[in-house]
Amino acid sequence: MESVIQFCFEETQAIFFAIGNIPPFILYTHLPAGIIAVLIAFFVLHKGRGNANNLPNKILSLSLFFFAYWVFANVIIWGTVMTDVIMFLWSLQILFEPMVYMGIAYMVFNMLSGHDLSFKIKILIAALFIPFVLIIPTKLNLFGFNLTECIPIETYPAFYSYVLEVSSIVFIAILSIVRYRKESDITTKKKIIPLAFGSIFFLLAFGSGNLFGSLTGEWVKTQFGLLGMPIFAAALAYLVVKYRIFNTRLLSTEVLVGGLWLLVFSLIFVRRIEIILWILVPTLVLLIAMGYLLIRTTKREVKQRQQLERLSGELYEANKKLKELDQLKTEFLSIASHQLRTPLSGIKGYLSMMIDGDFGKFSGEQAGILDRVKAEVDRLVRLVQDFLNVSRIESGKLQIAQLDFNFCDIVKTVITELEPTAKTKGLELTYICDKDQIIITGDSDKLKDVVVNLVDNAIKYTKKGKVWIEIKKFKDEIQVEVHDSGVGVNPKEIGKLFNKFQRAKGIAKVSPSGTGLGLYTAKKIVSAHHGDIWAESKGEGEGSVFAFKIPIKPVNIKG
Amino acid sequence: MAEKKSKILIIEDETMLQNMYQLKFEKSGFEVIIAEDGEAGIDIAPKEKPKVILLDIMMPKLDGFAVLEALRKMPGFKKTPIILMSNLGQAEDVTKGTDLGATDYVVKSNNTPAQIVAKVEAVLHKK
Numbered sequence: 178m179e180s181v182i183q184f185c186f187e188e189t190q191a192i193f194f195a196i197g198n199i200p201p202f203i204l205y206t207h208l209p210a211g212i213i214a215v216l217i218a219f220f221v222l223h224k225g226r227g228n229a230n231n232l233p234n235k236i237l238s239l240s241l242f243f244f245a246y247w248v249f250a251n252v253i254i255w256g257t258v259m260t261d262v263i264m265f266l267w268s269l270q271i272l273f274e275p276m277v278y279m280g281i282a283y284m285v286f287n288m289l290s291g292h293d294l295s296f297k298i299k300i301l302i303a304a305l306f307i308p309f310v311l312i313i314p315t316k317l318n319l320f321g322f323n324l325t326e327c328i329p330i331e332t333y334p335a336f337y338s339y340v341l342e343v344s345s346i347v348f349i350a351i352l353s354i355v356r357y358r359k360e361s362d363i364t365t366k367k368k369i370i371p372l373a374f375g376s377i378f379f380l381l382a383f384g385s386g387n388l389f390g391s392l393t394g395e396w397v398k399t400q401f402g403l404l405g406m407p408i409f410a411a412a413l414a415y416l417v418v419k420y421r422i423f424n425t426r427l428l429s430t431e432v433l434v435g436g437l438w439l440l441v442f443s444l445i446f447v448r449r450i451e452i453i454l455w456i457l458v459p460t461l462v463l464l465i466a467m468g469y470l471l472i473r474t475t476k477r478e479v480k481q482r483q484q485l486e487r488l489s490g491e492l493y494e495a496n497k498k499l500k501e502l503d504q505l506k507t508e509f510l511s512i513a514s515h516q517l518r519t520p521l522s523g524i525k526g527y528l529s530m531m532i533d534g535d536f537g538k539f540s541g542e543q544a545g546i547l548d549r550v551k552a553e554v555d556r557l558v559r560l561v562q563d564f565l566n567v568s569r570i571e572s573g574k575l576q577i578a579q580l581d582f583n584f585c586d587i588v589k590t591v592i593t594e595l596e597p598t599a600k601t602k603g604l605e606l607t608y609i610c611d612k613d614q615i616i617i618t619g620d621s622d623k624l625k626d627v628v629v630n631l632v633d634n635a636i637k638y639t640k641k642g643k644v645w646i647e648i649k650k651f652k653d654e655i656q657v658e659v660h661d662s663g664v665g666v667n668p669k670e671i672g673k674l675f676n677k678f679q680r681a682k683g684i685a686k687v688s689p690s691g692t693g694l695g696l697y698t699a700k701k702i703v704s705a706h707h708g709d710i711w712a713e714s715k716g717e718g719e720g721s722v723f724a725f726k727i728p729i730k731p732v733n734i735k736g
Numbered sequence: 737m738a739e740k741k742s743k744i745l746i747i748e749d750e751t752m753l754q755n756m757y758q759l760k761f762e763k764s765g766f767e768v769i770i771a772e773d774g775e776a777g778i779d780i781a782p783k784e785k786p787k788v789i790l791l792d793i794m795m796p797k798l799d800g801f802a803v804l805e806a807l808r809k810m811p812g813f814k815k816t817p818i819i820l821m822s823n824l825g826q827a828e829d830v831t832k833g834t835d836l837g838a839t840d841y842v843v844k845s846n847n848t849p850a851q852i853v854a855k856v857e858a859v860l861h862k863k
Binding site for chain 2: 522527620
């Protein structure tokens with residue numbers, strides 16, 4: 178009895194608490210638990226940074242910081258004889274302890290439901306808690322100090338905190354069971370078990386230790402409750418590795434190794450052999466579990482890195498091949514272009530010279546035939562041009578030159594080229610240019626293709642009457658209209674005309690030839706000049722107008 | 737038609753086209769010199785001193801761009817009209833040609849010999 182009383186009034190050392198006073202078992206149970214809690218709290222908080230969905234991270238960190246406070250305060254309480262220090266730290270323990278439970282319950286709720294508590298519920302919980310907070314620093318909480326045992330005397334608030342704690346555990350259990358039953362997804366179901374088990378075990382162990390202590394006064398033995406912390410950590414580690422909770426992909430190796438160091442280090446404090454044996458078993462279990470997780474994590478990291486390297490290599494090869502294919506395509510286009518057009522140049526050239534009379538005059542009939550042959554050759558040239566344009570468009574290689582030229586000249590050339598064809602069908606082919614010279618910046622060859630396509634179509638689909646071109650100059654743009662008195666187009670079909678390989682319904686009867694590419698390429702070329710192309714027709718048999726407008730001086734022309 | 741026969745150098749590797757263009761230009765009153773490839777063209781040009789040069793782009797060994805560059809560096813050919821001919825018609829070729837100093841660019845299959853003669857005459861009259 179005397180020594181107990183003397184113990185309480187014994188002079189302390191220079192510092193306000195001494196490790197020598199603390200039973201080794203206390204140090205062994207507390208230090209790892211506290212340090213693990215702090216490490217996990219920082220780790221999870223760090224992982225949540227910058228993430229939208231980091232509420233569970235924040236809640237868990239906060240709860241674990243409260244737990245860590247509890248643990249380290251407890252160590253100090255064991256190591257000091259200063260009653261005011263003990264009273265202060267103990268009262269805060271009573272405050273923070275239920276917050277650990279409620280925090281874990283909140284975290285589980287958030288992870289299982291996927292959303293936060295409503296504001297009303299938060300207010301309700303605050304209402305349950307605030308009076309408790311107000312009572313903590315008063316005599317209504319700790320109304321005295323037991324000098325015999327060197328601990329404060331607790332009353333109702335301490336027991337109220339146990340009510341909050343038990344309610345939290347029950348809440349987690351019920352919520353987990355309900356969610357487990359409701360959940361149809363197997364993966365989510367599997368997540369619920371370790372989460373619920375780990376949380377409940379940790380809180381139960383923690384709570385039962387304290388409850389027993391409060392009831393029996395055997396505070397040393399009941400510190401086993403803190404061993405629930407490493408179990409909780411293991412459950413979280415499992416969830417992180419398997420299900421990537423808390424936005425964490427891999428459990429950091431540092432945390433696992435740190436944990437292992439701690440466990441082994443804490444064995445230094447255990448001197449009594451009977452306790453050593455009792456402690457080594459759970460330590461070994463934890464070592465094995467952590468070791469297994471560590472190996473698995475490392476293996477996974479190595480595998481992922483190897484996979485990444487392999488994929489990177491494959492990507493490099495695929496890219497190289499794509500570049501080669503692209504080069505081949507460009508070369509093919511050039512070769513095809515050159516090889517097809519060279520003989521065509523010869524045929525067209527000599528024919529035109531014959532028609533011009535360079536080899537003598539031809540009879541009317543002969544001249545007529547020559548005209549028709551030349552018209553077909555011109556058609557062939559245009560076909561090759563169309564196919565080449567489409568190839569270039571499809572490969573994204575359509576290039577648009579930016580040179581100044583007189584648009585009226587282009588139209589004149591087109592008229593000259595297509596006049597024989599029009600004449601054969603007995604059609605009138607004329608043009609009206611707003612001015613003699615309309616100078617624009619663009620690709621004269623490509624725009625000539627557009628005009629040729631439109632006029633050729635107009636001639637093809639007109640049985641009798643005329644085809645005429647109007648070129649209008651506005652302030653910043655020109656508008657080119659190709660009018661015809663031909664078969665017209667059903668207004669419902671107009672939108673589809675400019676698609677690839679699209680021809681109006683029934684048009685094959687009027688003109689069997691026609692690839693459906695002309696209008697498609699015309700649209701692409703006009704778009705590349707930042708212009709618009711469209712068609713108008715009052716209906717079948719009512720003729721049509723195909724028109725386009727382009728800026729006179731585009732800011733930049735895309736290909 | 738020019739009173740004094742204007743001399744034109746045609747640098748073209750395709751024999752059929754050489755004959756066709758020679759025929760048409762001679763009928764149009766030009767004196768025609770043919771070079772079968774780029775190297776021959778660079779060799780002949782300073783000797784014959786043509787008033788205008790028609791230059792094909794796609795030729796083996798030395799292409800038209802290389803010949804154009806070489807000709808422009810020669811004394812006496814800095815301002816000679818040089819018209820590039822091709823069956824490619826790609827915009828980047830036109831730009832490249834213009835940058836290297838070509839006077840004009842024609843796509844062979846899009847133009848009859850008569851049209852090419854007209855272009856050459858127009859360029860000579862501008863001089």
